Amino acid sequence: MNDYITRFLEKSIKQKLTDKKAIILFGARQVGKSTLLKHMLKDNNDVLWLFGDQPQTQGYFNDMSVSNIKSMIGKKKIIVIDEAQAINDIGIKLKMFTDYIDDIKIIATGSSSFALANKVNEPLTGRKWEYHLLPLSFKEMADSTSVLKENEQLETRLIYGYYPETALNPGDEKERLLELVNSYLYKDVLVWEKLHKAEKIIKLLQALAFQVGSQVSYSEIGSFAGLDSKTVEKYIDLLEKAFVIYRLTSFNRNQRNELKNSKKIYFYDNGVRNALISAFNPLELRDDIGILWENFIMAELLKKDMYERKFAHRWFWRNKQKQEIDLIHEADGIYTAYEFKWNYRKNVSCPSAFASSYPEIKFNLINRENFLNFI
Numbered sequence: 001m002n003d004y005i006t007r008f009l010e011k012s013i014k015q016k017l018t019d020k021k022a023i024i025l026f027g028a029r030q031v032g033k034s035t036l037l038k039h040m041l042k043d044n045n046d047v048l049w050l051f052g053d054q055p056q057t058q059g060y061f062n063d064m065s066v067s068n069i070k071s072m073i074g075k076k077k078i079i080v081i082d083e084a085q086a087i088n089d090i091g092i093k094l095k096m097f098t099d100y101i102d103d104i105k106i107i108a109t110g111s112s113s114f115a116l117a118n119k120v121n122e123p124l125t126g127r128k129w130e131y132h133l134l135p136l137s138f139k140e141m142a143d144s145t146s147v148l149k150e151n152e153q154l155e156t157r158l159i160y161g162y163y164p165e166t167a168l169n170p171g172d173e174k175e176r177l178l179e180l181v182n183s184y185l186y187k188d189v190l191v192w193e194k195l196h197k198a199e200k201i202i203k204l205l206q207a208l209a210f211q212v213g214s215q216v217s218y219s220e221i222g223s224f225a226g227l228d229s230k231t232v233e234k235y236i237d238l239l240e241k242a243f244v245i246y247r248l249t250s251f252n253r254n255q256r257n258e259l260k261n262s263k264k265i266y267f268y269d270n271g272v273r274n275a276l277i278s279a280f281n282p283l284e285l286r287d288d289i290g291i292l293w294e295n296f297i298m299a300e301l302l303k304k305d306m307y308e309r310k311f312a313h314r315w316f317w318r319n320k321q322k323q324e325i326d327l328i329h330e331a332d333g334i335y336t337a338y339e340f341k342w343n344y345r346k347n348v349s350c351p352s353a354f355a356s357s358y359p360e361i362k363f364n365l366i367n368r369e370n371f372l373n374f375i
Contacts, residue, residue, distance in 0.1 A: 005144045005164070007036050008307040009131055013107075014040060016129045017078070022094050022106040024120060027133035028243035028268070029184040032164045033109045034082055036133065041078065048076035052086040061087045066100045077104055084108035091123035098127045111242075134243070135162040135269045137303040138375055147372065154368065155283050158292045161271020173271075174280055181275040200225050202276070204235055208245060208265050209276045213294045213326070215262045215318070236265065243268055246302070251315035251328040255357050259318045266298050293342040294326060297366055300375040301338075305331065323351035328361070337363045344369035 013036075016023055027033045041047045050057045060072055073079055079097065084090050090108070097106045108120075120128065138157070142150040160166045160173040165180050203225035208216070218229040218236075225232065239245050245265050252258035267273040270292055274280060283289055305312045312331040318324035327338040335358070339348050350363035366374050
């Protein structure tokens, strides 16, 4: 297997290297942000690398002026600031680069969207391109080897996920995944919010791991984790912004029997979900294969939208009669309904209530035999 897997974002980022705007690359720790940039810029001698979590770099930025910037960068044309969220007032300082220094390109990476985005959005309005890098995708891996070979690894991916550290080290997935989760998963939330209740965040995540694909009650999760509902909502918001989980709300168009304020939570990576509950049994010994498949396909569709730069909306649908659809997807005004089933022999049709209320929305069943047509 290749040591480097070409990321779909690489082409998009390369196309933006020639203009004046800053490039902001978000993503969880260990998802491959630095690796992508190093590979993309490996033959370019005009790159200056700065590391925001190092005191020396932070010192450079403490007393910023145009003359200091010019002295720091010398004749370099591309400035990469890795882990930029660790630098105070990074948005204002990036703005100085874009506004006052000619003929340079700024690229900043951040592992905490809530930290970096809050600091750059207002100062860099109209001055940045923003990208999100997620764990490796099925197609990125398949492009490196073959569709056939990656498909043979499907059951492994459902259990251990697609973080580069696990996907690129076959046979050593479990140990590397556990190390990744224990070392990096909570770091952003704990550091940035100065939280000291790691055990309660772990309990919260474990509760969410068991409820993937099900409607979530903040009060029930709070009872399990020893947290009140408002704190649960706050932690879920932080974990979502740190690229650990994401939420889906319920789809409705004022039909009387539709659920209107429900929510589901999914993990960006199957491996992280399974590591939280120490669930590494082979598929034939598991009773959660439907959950694994749903989380996997949901994440693959999300990656596709992000990498194709689609500004999509996603919901689930359910009514009071317990008819439901896993995903309602909208992009460019086109709505599509998806149901996810691991068992390709199981024939599933569109719920009658949904078909009657929304005859214009196409219904698709995604199973392990046809999923390549959709991701």
